[in-house]
Amino acid sequence: MSIISVRAALEGKLNGITPALSTAWENVPFTPVSGTAYQAAYVLPADPANPTMGTGHYREQGLFQVSLFYPLQVGTSTAATRAEAIRTAFKRGTTMTSGSIKVIVTDTPHIGQGRVDGDRWMVPVGIKWKAEVFV
Numbered sequence: 001m002s003i004i005s006v007r008a009a010l011e012g013k014l015n016g017i018t019p020a021l022s023t024a025w026e027n028v029p030f031t032p033v034s035g036t037a038y039q040a041a042y043v044l045p046a047d048p049a050n051p052t053m054g055t056g057h058y059r060e061q062g063l064f065q066v067s068l069f070y071p072l073q074v075g076t077s078t079a080a081t082r083a084e085a086i087r088t089a090f091k092r093g094t095t096m097t098s099g100s101i102k103v104i105v106t107d108t109p110h111i112g113q114g115r116v117d118g119d120r121w122m123v124p125v126g127i128k129w130k131a132e133v134f135v
Contacts, residue, residue, distance in 0.1 A: 002060050002133045005101035007043045010064045010129065013096050014041055017089050021082065034119075037070045037078070048133075057134050061106075064090075064127040069120040076114060079123045083111045090127045103131045 011025065024030035024040040032038050045062040066086055070079040087109045094105040105127060112124040 002101055002131060003043070003045060005098040006045075006060055006062075006103050006129070006131050009096035009098035009101065009103040010043060010127070011041060012098070013089060013094075014039075014064075014066060014086070017085055032069065032120075035071055037068070037082075039069065039082070040067045041065070042067075055135070057132070059130055059132055061128075061130040064129055066125045066127070068123045068125065069117065070123075072116065072119060072121055074121075076121065076123075079114060079121055080111075083123050083125050086125045086127075087111060101131050101133065103129050106130050 015023065022030075022033070022036070022038040024032070024038060026042055030038075030040075042065040043062065044065055045060065047061075049059040049061060051057070051059055068079050068082050090105050090109050092105055092108045096103045107128045109128075110126040112126065114121055114123040116122070
């Protein structure tokens with residue numbers, strides 16, 4: 001259940017950023033509206049870490065990838081403003097809780113280089129996270 005809780009915590013935090021932006025969630029139907037912006041969110045788990053010997057404790061870790069999609073030919077500032085809002089919401093040390101799992105942002109989110117993706121300008125934002133799990 002730990003990855004389910006991690007996903008709920010990360011997606012809930014993203015969903016709370018204002019102004020709201022349509023979001024393409026994983027494995028959920030989504031059709032972008034022509035000429036409008038949206039974001040796509042992906043929880044990318046890495047190998048769990050085992051910081052102690054024995055059973056009962058491990059660390060989930062990974063990347064929460066948010067890809068921002070904005071119409072072409074309107075400049076980069078609107079997408080950059082949203083990327084900065086995500087960086088602020090998920091600043092290093094931010095802790096989110098879902099169930100008994102606490103998810104912690106381990107590093108300042110990385111805003112990647114924008115590029116053309118089909119009929120949109122896409123800017124990736126990567127958020128590194130960890131969650132200590134005690135079973």
